[in-house]
Amino acid sequence: MNGSPDESISIVVEREMRHPPEKIWRALTEPYLIGEWLMKSGDFRPVVGHGFGLVADWGAVDCRVETVEPNRSLSYSWDTKDLRSTVTWTLTPTDTGTLLRMEQEGFRPDQKSYYRGAQAAWPRFLAALDEVAARLE
Amino acid sequence: MIPQPSDILFKTLSDPTRRAIFERLCADGELTVGALTQESGVSQPAVSKHLRLLKQAGLVSDRHEGRQTHYSARPVALAPLIDWAAEMTRFWENRFDALEDLLDGMDQ
Numbered sequence: 001m002n003g004s005p006d007e008s009i010s011i012v013v014e015r016e017m018r019h020p021p022e023k024i025w026r027a028l029t030e031p032y033l034i035g036e037w038l039m040k041s042g043d044f045r046p047v048v049g050h051g052f053g054l055v056a057d058w059g060a061v062d063c064r065v066e067t068v069e070p071n072r073s074l075s076y077s078w079d080t081k082d083l084r085s086t087v088t089w090t091l092t093p094t095d096t097g098t099l100l101r102m103e104q105e106g107f108r109p110d111q112k113s114y115y116r117g118a119q120a121a122w123p124r125f126l127a128a129l130d131e132v133a134a135r136l137e
Numbered sequence: 138m139i140p141q142p143s144d145i146l147f148k149t150l151s152d153p154t155r156r157a158i159f160e161r162l163c164a165d166g167e168l169t170v171g172a173l174t175q176e177s178g179v180s181q182p183a184v185s186k187h188l189r190l191l192k193q194a195g196l197v198s199d200r201h202e203g204r205q206t207h208y209s210a211r212p213v214a215l216a217p218l219i220d221w222a223a224e225m226t227r228f229w230e231n232r233f234d235a236l237e238d239l240l241d242g243m244d245q
Contacts, residue, residue, distance in 0.1 A: 011222060013229040019240045027239055037235035100236075102229055 011104045021071045021091040021098045028074055028089055046074065078104065146218050149194040154179055155187045159196055162210035169205050 017024060027033045034041045039054035039061065046068045054061040063076045066086065075088035085106035092099040150156050158173055170188065174181045188208055191197035195214040200207045 011225050011229065013226060013233060015233050015237070017237060017240060023240060023243065024236075027236055027243070033239065033243075037239045038232055100233070102233070104225065104229070106225075 011106070012101065014099065014101045016094065016097065017100050018097040021093055024091055024098050024100060025071045025074075046070070052076075078106075145194045146196075146215070149190055149196060150218075152187070154183075155191060158184065158187050159191055159210055162197060162208060163212055167200070167207045167209040169207055173208070 027037065029044065029046045031041050031044045034044055034054075039056045041052055041054050044050075044052045044063075046065065048065050048068055050065045052063050052065070054063060059080065062079045066075045066077060067088075068074055071091060073088065073090045075086055078085045078087045083106055085104050088103045088105075090101040090103075092101070150159065154177065158177065161173065161176070162168060170181055170184055173188070174184045177184055179187075188197055188199075192199060196211055197208050198211050200209070
């Protein structure tokens with residue numbers, strides 16, 4: 001994805017963890033540990049371009065590593081039957097541990113022809129959804 | 138289970154021109170095809186086609202008055218999209234909980 005972070009926000013979850021980045025990095029990148037909290041993954045490797053799968057009882061996710069910055073950030077594509085998206089993890093050291101941030105940017109597969117044009121405006125639109133939702137109350 | 142977004146909503150709103158028309162109706166209230174065409178940069182037949190698709194998705198409603206048709210936005214139709222984003226967020230919140238449990242139990 002080429003957009004700036006501002007353009008690519010669709011879903012963001014952030015949490016302060018009482019653990020150092022190195023420890024969280026292990027949980028994000030060691031297949032056995034990934035299986036303990038996210039989904040089962042036998043073949044993850046933190047290598048750009050490496051393809052891997054995540055499996056749960058409800059289905060599977062196809063992934064490909066896009067960026068790796070040890071102990072700092074990791075991103076991979078996150079594709080399911082109906083959803084094409086990218087998941088980006090960012091680890092920021094704090095006084096008490098780590099601020100862990102997950103951002104998922106998603107697009108539909110049948111949007112390919114619109115993809116370029118939609119890339120800039122779509123997340124802005126998603127961000128505006130909250131306002132629209134508030135008006136519905 | 139990861140929720141799947143609503144097909145027709147995503148498909149309809151994936152077109153930038155269509156999205157612009159919808160956003161303009163949200164901002165300006167009821168408008169005719171003519172008024173929508175003036176600032177859209179596309180032809181009136183194209184605007185009409187976009188309006189038809191927006192109406193199919195439930196995002197726009199129309200009201201006939203004499204020879205004019207007035208279009209207005211139905212933001213309530215966005216609810217499934219908002220629900221999807223909320224469910225997806227809940228999925229990740231749960232994964233974060235599990236990650237925190239794992240980290241608490243891990244040696245350094």
